[in-house]
Each structure stands twice: as C-alpha cells, then as structure tokens.
Amino acid sequence: MRAVDILRKKRDGHALSPAEIAAFVAGATSDFWTPYQVSAMLMAIVLRGMDTAETAELTRAMVESGERLDWSDMAGVAVDKHSTGGVGDKTSLILAPLAAACGVLVPMMSGRGLGHSGGTLDKLESIPGFRVRLDVPEMRSVLEKVGFVMISPTDRVAPADRALYHLRDVTATVESIPLISASIMSKKIAEGIRGLIMDVKCGSGAFMKTREDARALAKSLIGIGNANGVKTEALLTAMDVPMGRMVGNALEVKECIEVLRGEGPDDVRDVSVELAAKMVRLGGAAGSLDEARRKVRHALASGQGLERFRRMVEAQGGDPRIVDNMDLLPAARQRMVIRAARPGYARGWEAERVGRATVLLGAGRNRVEDKVQPGVGAVVLARPGDPVREGDVLLELHYRDDDRLPGALALLEGACPIDDAPPAVGPMILEEVS
Amino acid sequence: MRAVDILRKKRDGHALSPAEIAAFVAGATSDFWTPYQVSAMLMAIVLRGMDTAETAELTRAMVESGERLDWSDMAGVAVDKHSTGGVGDKTSLILAPLAAACGVLVPMMSGRGLGHSGGTLDKLESIPGFRVRLDVPEMRSVLEKVGFVMISPTDRVAPADRALYHLRDVTATVESIPLISASIMSKKIAEGIRGLIMDVKCGSGAFMKTREDARALAKSLIGIGNANGVKTEALLTAMDVPMGRMVGNALEVKECIEVLRGEGPDDVRDVSVELAAKMVRLGGAAGSLDEARRKVRHALASGQGLERFRRMVEAQGGDPRIVDNMDLLPAARQRMVIRAARPGYARGWEAERVGRATVLLGAGRNRVEDKVQPGVGAVVLARPGDPVREGDVLLELHYRDDDRLPGALALLEGACPIDDAPPAVGPMILEEVS
Numbered sequence: 001m002r003a004v005d006i007l008r009k010k011r012d013g014h015a016l017s018p019a020e021i022a023a024f025v026a027g028a029t030s031d032f033w034t035p036y037q038v039s040a041m042l043m044a045i046v047l048r049g050m051d052t053a054e055t056a057e058l059t060r061a062m063v064e065s066g067e068r069l070d071w072s073d074m075a076g077v078a079v080d081k082h083s084t085g086g087v088g089d090k091t092s093l094i095l096a097p098l099a100a101a102c103g104v105l106v107p108m109m110s111g112r113g114l115g116h117s118g119g120t121l122d123k124l125e126s127i128p129g130f131r132v133r134l135d136v137p138e139m140r141s142v143l144e145k146v147g148f149v150m151i152s153p154t155d156r157v158a159p160a161d162r163a164l165y166h167l168r169d170v171t172a173t174v175e176s177i178p179l180i181s182a183s184i185m186s187k188k189i190a191e192g193i194r195g196l197i198m199d200v201k202c203g204s205g206a207f208m209k210t211r212e213d214a215r216a217l218a219k220s221l222i223g224i225g226n227a228n229g230v231k232t233e234a235l236l237t238a239m240d241v242p243m244g245r246m247v248g249n250a251l252e253v254k255e256c257i258e259v260l261r262g263e264g265p266d267d268v269r270d271v272s273v274e275l276a277a278k279m280v281r282l283g284g285a286a287g288s289l290d291e292a293r294r295k296v297r298h299a300l301a302s303g304q305g306l307e308r309f310r311r312m313v314e315a316q317g318g319d320p321r322i323v324d325n326m327d328l329l330p331a332a333r334q335r336m337v338i339r340a341a342r343p344g345y346a347r348g349w350e351a352e353r354v355g356r357a358t359v360l361l362g363a364g365r366n367r368v369e370d371k372v373q374p375g376v377g378a379v380v381l382a383r384p385g386d387p388v389r390e391g392d393v394l395l396e397l398h399y400r401d402d403d404r405l406p407g408a409l410a411l412l413e414g415a416c417p418i419d420d421a422p423p424a425v426g427p428m429i430l431e432e433v434s
Numbered sequence: 435m436r437a438v439d440i441l442r443k444k445r446d447g448h449a450l451s452p453a454e455i456a457a458f459v460a461g462a463t464s465d466f467w468t469p470y471q472v473s474a475m476l477m478a479i480v481l482r483g484m485d486t487a488e489t490a491e492l493t494r495a496m497v498e499s500g501e502r503l504d505w506s507d508m509a510g511v512a513v514d515k516h517s518t519g520g521v522g523d524k525t526s527l528i529l530a531p532l533a534a535a536c537g538v539l540v541p542m543m544s545g546r547g548l549g550h551s552g553g554t555l556d557k558l559e560s561i562p563g564f565r566v567r568l569d570v571p572e573m574r575s576v577l578e579k580v581g582f583v584m585i586s587p588t589d590r591v592a593p594a595d596r597a598l599y600h601l602r603d604v605t606a607t608v609e610s611i612p613l614i615s616a617s618i619m620s621k622k623i624a625e626g627i628r629g630l631i632m633d634v635k636c637g638s639g640a641f642m643k644t645r646e647d648a649r650a651l652a653k654s655l656i657g658i659g660n661a662n663g664v665k666t667e668a669l670l671t672a673m674d675v676p677m678g679r680m681v682g683n684a685l686e687v688k689e690c691i692e693v694l695r696g697e698g699p700d701d702v703r704d705v706s707v708e709l710a711a712k713m714v715r716l717g718g719a720a721g722s723l724d725e726a727r728r729k730v731r732h733a734l735a736s737g738q739g740l741e742r743f744r745r746m747v748e749a750q751g752g753d754p755r756i757v758d759n760m761d762l763l764p765a766a767r768q769r770m771v772i773r774a775a776r777p778g779y780a781r782g783w784e785a786e787r788v789g790r791a792t793v794l795l796g797a798g799r800n801r802v803e804d805k806v807q808p809g810v811g812a813v814v815l816a817r818p819g820d821p822v823r824e825g826d827v828l829l830e831l832h833y834r835d836d837d838r839l840p841g842a843l844a845l846l847e848g849a850c851p852i853d854d855a856p857p858a859v860g861p862m863i864l865e866e867v868s
Contacts, residue, residue, distance in 0.1 A: 011480060037605055167470055170470075172474065
C-alpha cells in the first residue's frame with residue numbers, strides 16, 4: 001500500500017479504509033512515510049474531512065501506536081472528564097477528588113495551556129513541589145492510595161499523537177474536527193478508562209463558537225469513544241465569560257480549594273458537581289444520575305473531596321499545607337485594577353480577551369517553549385448582570401512585568417461593557433449530548 | 435512572513451499575495467521552509483486552487499528561482515511550442531525545423547515520457563549518438579548554426595520547478611491546473627522565448643478529457659504566458675486515438691523523417707504545419723497566418739525542413755545518416771500483429787491503451803528511474819473509419835521481451851472495436867484559444 005495512493009484517495013474526497021488509516025499512522029510514527037507525505041495527508045484531511053468511522057479508526061490506530069493502560073485489576077471503574085478548553089476552566093481539580101471520593105477511579109492525563117485557554121498541568125505546577133511527570137508504577141500507586149491522579153501523558157501514551165501534533169502545529173493543520181477529536185480521544189482512550197464525560201465549551205471564548213459546531217464536535221468525540229470501548233457522553237457548557245472569578249494558575253488552584261471548602265463561585269461548583277456526577281454514574285458507583293449528584297454533593301459538603309485533593313497533592317510531591325494556608329501558593333506582587341467608567345449593569349468580561357491578556361502577562365504561553373509565571377492572572381469582579389456603580393472595580397490584574405501591562409490593558413479595553421439594562425444571562429450548562 | 439500563516443491563508447481558500455507566493459517558492463528552494471510545509475502548501479493549492487493572477491505570480495517566482503535565457507542579440511525572434519502530451523504526438527521534431535527554416539529561432543527544451551504519453555527527449559535519444567544535455571554556450575552555438583535546438587532543461591532553468599516536482603510526485607499533488615500550468619510555463623518562459631503556441635490535447639488519451647477542461651487549461655497557460663511577456667496562443671487538438679501511425683521512440687523519429695520528406699500520415703503533417711505556421715506568425719516572420727502557412731508548406735515541400743533536421747541531428751552529436759537510411763535507427767526484432775476478428779469499420783485504437791501497452795513493452799517509463807527501449811513500439815494500421823476485412827492487421831507491436839507481451843495484449847484487448855457502420859470522424863484541430 002503506497003503512501004501516494006492513500007494520499008490520492010483522501011485528496012479526491014474518498015473515505016479511507018481501516019488498513020489505509022493504519023498505514024498512515026504507522027507511517028507517521030516510523031520513517032516509512034516521509035514527513036512531507038504525512039503533512040500532505042494532514043492538509044488533505046483538514047480540507048476533505050473524515051467521517052465518523054474513519055475518525056474512530058484514526059483514533060484506534062493512534063492509541064495502538066503506544067500503550068493502553070489497564071486498571072481492571074483495581075477496585076472501582078476508571079472514568080475521566082475532558083474539557084475542550086476555556087478561560088478560568090478549573091473544574092478538573094474539583095471534580096476528580098469528588099468523583100474519587102464517590103468510588104470511581106480517575107487516572108487523569110491532562111495538557112498544558114496553549115493560546116488563550118489554560119491547562120491543568122500548569123495549574124497543578126503552581127503548587128510548590130508538585131510533580132506532573134510520573135511513570136506508570138508511580139501513577140498506579142497514587143491511584144491506589146488516593147483514587148485519582150493528575151499527570152501529563154506518559155511517553156508511551158499515543159506517540160502517534162505527538163508525532164502528528166508536531167507537524168500540525170507548523171503546517172496550519174490544527175483546525176480540523178477529525179484531527180482534534182482523534183488527538184483528544186487517543187490520549188483519553190489510552191488512559192484505560194471505561195467512561196468519559198466531555199465538557200465541550202461553546203461560545204466566543206471557546207474553540208467552537210456556535211452551538212452547532214460544538215454539537216458536531218461532541219458527536220464526533222462520542223462516536224470515537226463508543227467505537228473504542230469507552231462509554232462517552234458530553235455536556236455543552238457556555239464559554240463567553242471566564243468561568244468563576246479566578247484566571248491564572250495559582251489563582252485558579254486557590255479558587256478550587258475554596259469550592260472544595262464549600263465556598264467559591266456557584267458556576268464553578270455547579271458545573272463541577274454535574275460533571276463529577278456524570279463520572280460517578282458512568283463508573284457505576286451510583287444507580288442513577290440523581291443518586292450520583294447526591295453522592296457528589298455529600299462528598300463536597302462533608303469535606304471528603306477536599307481531603308482527597310490534599311492527599312493527591314501530597315502523593316505527587318506537592319506541599320499539602322497549601323490547602324489550609326493558601327498564602328503558600330505563589331503570587332504576583334503587582335496589582336492593577338480596572339474600574340467602571342459609568343454606572344449600570346455589567347455585560348460580563350469577554351473570556352477570550354481576558355485569556356489573551358493574562359497570557360500576555362505571563363499566565364500562559366503563545367509558543368510551546370514559553371515559561372509560565374504561576375502567580376500571574378486576573379480576578380474577575382464583574383459577572384454578567386451584576387449592577388455596578390461608577391468607579392467599582394471590574395477586574396484586578398496580578399502581574400510581575402511592568403513592560404507587559406500596557407499590552408494587556410489594551411486587550412481589555414472595552415472588554416466588559418456597562419449597559420443601562422441588565423443583560424439576558426443564560427445557563428452555564430447548555431445541553432447534554434449522548 | 436511565517437510559513438504557517440501563508441499556509442493557513444491558502445488552506446482557508448484565500449488568494450495569496452505576490453510576496454506570499456515569492457516566500458513559498460523561495461522557501462521551497464532553500465531550507466527556509468521545511469519539505470513538510472511545502473507539501474502541505476501543495477496539497478492546499480490542489481484542493482483550494484489558485485486564480486490566474488496567483489498562478490502567473492507562482493510561475494514568475496519559479497522562473498526567477500533560476501536563469502532566464504536571452505536571445506535578443508540574435509537574428510530572428512525566439513518562439514516555441516509545447517504539447518500537454520499524448521500518444522504518438524511527435525510534432526515537435528517536424529515543426530521545429532520547419533519554423534526554423536522560415537526564419538524564427540526555436541530554443542526548445544523538452545521533457546521525457548512519463549505515464550502513457552511519450553516525451554521528445556526519449557525520441558531524440560533513439561538517434562545514435564544524440565545528446566540532449568547541452569550547456570548554454572553549446573545551445574547557443576546550435577541555435578546560431580541551425581536555427582533550432584532540442585535539449586533537456588539546463589540545471590539553471592527553474593530549479594524551483596524541480597524542487598516542487600520532486601515533492602508533488604510522491605505526495606499526490608500532481609493533478610492541479612495551477613501547479614501544472616506553472617510547471618510547464620516556468621520552463622518555457624525561462625527559455626527566453628517571445629511567443630509560444632500551446633498544443634493542448636483533449637480526449638480520452640489526454641490528461642484533459644473534456645473540451646471544457648482543455649479550454650480551462652489553455653486559458654490558464656495563455657494568462658500566465660502573457661503576464662510574463664510571452665505572447666501565448668493555444669490550439670486544442672484531439673487525442674482519442676494515437677497521432678499518426680507510429681508509437682514508440684525510434685518508430686516516431688522514422689515517421690517524422692517521412693513527414694519531412696513529404697510522405698507520412700496526413701494528421702501528423704497537418705497539425706505540425708499549423709503549429710509551425712502559428713510559431714512563424716508569433717515570431718513575426720510572416721505578416722499573416724496565411725502567409726506563414728505558405729512559408730511552412732514551402733519549407734516542407736522544398737526539403738528545407740528535412741535539411742534543417744539533418745543539421746540539428748549532426749550538431750547535437752547524432753548520426754545524420756539516419757535521415758537517408760532509417761535502418762540505422764534502433765529496432766526491436768520481435769513482432770506480434772493484432773488482426774480484425776470480423777469485417778466492418780474500425781472505430782480507431784484507444785490512445786491511452788496503446789500508450790500503456792507500449793510503455794509496458796519498454797517504450798516508456800512508469801517510474802522516473804525506468805530505462806526506455808528505443809526500438810519498442812507499435813504501428814497503428816487501423817485509423818478511425820477505415821474499412822477492414824476479417825483477418826486484416828489492425829496493429830503491429832515491435833517488442834523485445836516475451837515476458838511483457840501478455841500484459842500488453844491484455845491491455846489492447848477490445849481497444850479497437852469494429853462496427854458495422856463507419857464511425858463519425860471529427861477534425862484533429864478542435865478549436866483555437868487566444
């Protein structure tokens with residue numbers, strides 16, 4: 001089976017067979033296909049698409065390029081959650097300990113922030129001493145002790161995804177539902193989970209701007225998961241304004257601890273509880289979704305979630321005292337506030353602009369090799385519909401470098417309009433897809 | 435200007451600016467773009483297309499990647515003809531000496547056969563001693579002495595075309611009107627010609643199967659030529675059956691000498707004379723097309739064309755005695771004839787199948803590295819509309835390897851149907867495009 005014949009088939013808009021897809025993935029992870037043949041195929045996939053069956057096969061081949069973990073000898077069913085990425089989206093750190101406290105296993109491998117959205121690994125690494133790189137025996141040990149573990153993908157997980165991603169980044173072939181879906185799902189399936197809840201973000205601050213696009217991505221992810229033995233469901237959730245109040249790595253860890261203490265913003269808590277309940281139900285640790293929700297709320301109210309979080313931090317080398325003394329988390333010393341120029345009702349901060357401004361200040365990265373400043377970020381003080389007086393603080397920036405401030409302020413200019421009448425405020429959870 | 439941004443623009447279907455196209459071509463001929471970025475761009479161009487202005491700019495950048503020859507100090511205007519490729523298409527060897535005899539200069543650089551169509555260089559190399567690789571001073575010397583020269587492109591002509599073609603061949607990005615047009619025209623423009631007549635083949639044996647597609651290609655080529663200072667016109671000519679009677683390198687040289695002697699098949703002569711007349715008119719060596727036709731016919735009838743051909747062969751190291759004694763040309767010893775199974779009227783041989791059968795026997799190559807057998811080929815004895823009796827010879831194969839014969843015969847099975855009524859026979863020259 002020659003590369004050029006497979007390329008010609010996809011170029012002309014035909015569906016590839018499982019054997020052709022397997023040849024492509026094997027070729028991309030060896031020197032059997034040249035990088036220029038792989039990138040030509042990626043561009044053909046971007047422009048010609050792949051149907052559900054092809055995307056499921058692509059994912060399967062990417063999983064099989066490496067190791068698929070197996071937790072079937074352990075008590076509890078392994079499940080996970082994945083988000084397509086947003087600003088202030090910190091639910092993983094809340095729902096994983098809550099779900100673990102309810103009796104499911106959560107072997108979570110996460111990513112880093114890129115572009116305007118944050119990444120779980122960057123948030124965790126703001127905890128002094130925390131290690132995200134564990135090998136499989138260490139991972140298993142934490143999972144056994146705590147019921148959940150939060151790490152970066154091991155080298156043996158879906159190596160084909162790394163090989164393809166490296167090329168996609170420099171050949172303008174990132175933006176493709178089949179390629180994005182296969183990349184996400186290959187790493188999740190390789191985790192050895194049996195159930196997965198996808199949090200597909202939708203709105204001006206998300207990769208998917210419209211409900212239709214978000215639903216299409218959700219359906220693609222669900223099709224792939226189910227075809228590969230992972231029962232997959234999805235929630236579409238709103239991402240027009242930042243989630244919660246905190247944006248930036250250490251600030252978001254702080255907000256997670258607050259929520260696990262029974263404090264913190266409603267939106268973060270409600271979405272985290274709902275996603276955790278889905279995981280508990282998918283993992284068979286509750287007979288119904290209502291029962292799962294009750295269990296999760298109990299884990300939250302009783303402090304079991306917070307206790308699991310503390311044990312996970314300690315098991316992965318982090319300083320567990322941060323849970324009781326959040327001043328031990330890194331902080332950026334400088335502050336700048338943005339105030340309301342007139343009275344009225346806040347329309348809410350545009351998530352993407354807040355994300356880009358905090359990235360510019362050092363909370364995230366524009367290139368993979370950039371270093372993140374853990375204490376940098378923003379505290380969002382005006383939520384959609386909040387009444388404000390002239391001079392009220394709408395946003396507080398935490399930053400280090402004065403040089404970067406003007407660029408951030410320029411990005412935030414006009415990013416939270418004040419209206420005379422309260423805006424219509426929609427729900428966070430838009431719909432379920434299964 | 436980053437490669438990934440230019441890639442994204444073409445991927446999303448936008449027209450590239452001259453600076454972006456120049457960056458792509460410069461990138462492809464240096465290590466400024468990686469081969470995987472170049473191939474991703476080629477696939478994006480195949481699937482998104484390029485408009486006339488972009489294609490003209492692409493061609494210009496490819497010309498400027500190397501040397502553009504200049505004959506303006508010589509007497510006579512430099513013109514050329516190019517064919518998009520067919521089976522038995524041998525007009526170059528006839529029209530170039532005829533046009534030169536009428537006072538224009540023909541600095542022709544040609545290609546080799548690939549796939550089912552033949553190539554001028556392979557035909558010329560069947561002449562014992564003939565050299566197609568001349569440097570520019572040698573080329574100039576032959577052009578001064580004989581008025582025309584027939585060689586392979588020098589290394590300094592459009593190196594970007596070679597770099598791109600190498601990638602296109604292995605990434606399924608050959609079939610694209612903008613890329614094909616730019617590849618053809620960059621080499622022709624670099625020849626330093628002022629006028630070009632394109633013979634765009636149309637029909638089942640051509641790359642362009644329909645009149646519409648052929649016309650679109652012709653218009654693309656004309657637009658590029660005119661935008662780059664080369665007055666370009668096109669004829670669309672039929673390519674459903676092989677042109678003339680001979681298919682295969684030495685056999686075709688023989689037929690060309692026959693035509694230059696005033697013998698040979700009408701179709702080869704008529705198309706060659708018309709194309710040569712267009713060249714003479716484009717080069718300003720006649721005041722009208724009618725005058726140009728009269729001059730070309732005189733050059734043919736007077737034997738001046740044949741004499742020019744003999745001098746060119748000698749000047750390029752070939753044995754000029756072949757012109758008088760065609761037995762000095764290589765020949766394949768084995769013969770196999772295909773006969774009519776019933777009486778009736780021949781529909782004509784399908785050009786593509788005859789081409790593929792002779793390639794299989796060794797007359798052409800399926801891969802660039804294949805070696806050609808100069809004497810191998812076919813003599814087509816049934817033209818469309820010819821009345822035939824049962825047992826009449828329809829085709830004679832000249833071959834060397836018995837092993838390859840069954841495959842060739844299988845390809846030719848049913849490739850010349852015999853009908854009860856004579857078929858409608860259309861003209862060779864379908865239309866002019868300018």
